[in-house]
Amino acid sequence: MTLKQLEAFYWSAILGSFALAAERLFMTQSALSKRIQELELEIGVPLFDRSGPRARITDAGENILSRAEQLLSLRDEIVVAARGPSGLRGTCRFGVSELMAMRYLPSIVAAIRRDYPEVILEPRVAVTKELLEDVEKGETEFAIAPGRSLDPAVISEQICEVPLLWVASPGLFHEDRPVTAEELQHHPIISMSEKAGSTMQLLDLSARRGLRFRRVLTTNSPEAVAVATIAGLGVALLGGPFVERYLTEGKLVRLAVEDRLQVPDLAYCIHWRAENSRVLARKLREISRDICLAGR
């Protein structure tokens, strides 16, 4: 039995596919397949059922999964324990939504650099859904993004709440009373892709209230949305911090809207796979959480 075999088994079990596991471990399917066969030969029991379209873990495999995971995390701990606390090395991929990146990524990176100078960081800034999918697939160790994952294997711990504001160019609405849904529907909605947290809230709202919005300008940059809104292209639903500056400068105004247009605050969470017990991942996740909770 070797650590490589156990690692191959572990990721094949977690990702539910040899192909994905091979990709994650930077090797070919062929090599990974053989590793797992050798492990099965070693312990004398099949760990995966190959009869279906993809490899499915067997009962025997389930029985050893948690132990394999413990064993692999002990391997990481050994390195840390030997080198001392600041000797943590390795690479950590994690995801951050654009808003959180804007606010906290510099602090997070600085703190990690200070405590663990040897660690190589691979942060990824993307939209909510992509970040969550990466965590679910084990591509990233954790992600800071709004909402909850539907995958029960993913733990989401709330960090903060961010209000979503309806904003528009100052000239667009003149009445003092709250804007109604009908009035809003006359204008194009400027939003990001359907995988962005704010857009998901928007779609949710339109589904619940039976509204139809005309969305324009496909982009994944909230800044581009803000700029387009300033230009008077339409109205937008954006996270407070993105528009704060423009509101104080008077380039955008916040729209008061009727109750049925109210959107709940975005609950930002830190998400990670429950069974992930890599020391490096846990430490960096905790640092990131603390920084977000402390508000810098």
Next chain:
Amino acid sequence: MTLKQLEAFYWSAILGSFALAAERLFMTQSALSKRIQELELEIGVPLFDRSGPRARITDAGENILSRAEQLLSLRDEIVVAARGPSGLRGTCRFGVSELMAMRYLPSIVAAIRRDYPEVILEPRVAVTKELLEDVEKGETEFAIAPGRSLDPAVISEQICEVPLLWVASPGLFHEDRPVTAEELQHHPIISMSEKAGSTMQLLDLSARRGLRFRRVLTTNSPEAVAVATIAGLGVALLGGPFVERYLTEGKLVRLAVEDRLQVPDLAYCIHWRAENSRVLARKLREISRDICLAGR
């Protein structure tokens, strides 16, 4: 990092020497040395201090020792968990004193055969001191022998007590009163080697009381001692069960002795290295203990 490297590290640390570890792992010093060097290169910290006459573990090495041990025992557990409870395989070396072997070894072997048919047993029957040394050096997983180990890393759990009896041929002593030390010293003492439990008690007695016994017939077979005693060659101090049969047959008589010749009962224990957490070793040790405690 590989399991082989960790195993090499573990045994080098436990046995305090590369040479012994290499012997235990059935490989050459050269190969083991290189394995450990590779492990050190991997984690970036020296695990052993080679400046002395033999390799001494460093602080960094101490820090990871327990984790390495946990990791290695997880490896064993994985096999067991995958194969199911009776799928335990592997080889187990253990030591048994001759008396305990006579009484319990058949039952122990039968019970293990029944519960773990795949396990290969390598029992060793020897005298007390050899058995304890084997446990201390990690040569055997556990031993059933009288007395306690002086090594603090060895745990000894008492199983039973066996009386040591002074015996002689019926013709040797005629008086009804207890035999005195002076009378006893006139006869040769038939005993086993100094590494045997009963002989150790004998030597302890002679040291404490300032007696000088004339020991003859060097052997490690209690049966040979009994036979020689029956032949009238001298007196012997033997474990009760060895002489029971001869006493009832009248071939030997138990000598009543004065107080200063009284020898305490031999406390038989099961001994094992505290840090040994091999699943196989633990299970078989527990089976053996239960059989001894139940008296078959």
Next chain:
DNA sequence: TGGCTTTACGGTTTTCGTAATCATT
């Protein structure tokens, strides 16, 4: 057919033991 897994094969890398060398008592 197309995604996923296994088999076959070769070339590279790793690993190990022998033998020689170094270091410490």
Next chain:
DNA sequence: AATGATTACGAAAACCGTAAAGCCA
């Protein structure tokens, strides 16, 4: 001198990737 650890080197084994072949939807 003797024990224990390291280095050098050649042989054997393990490992990996490419390419081809099976296998199930």
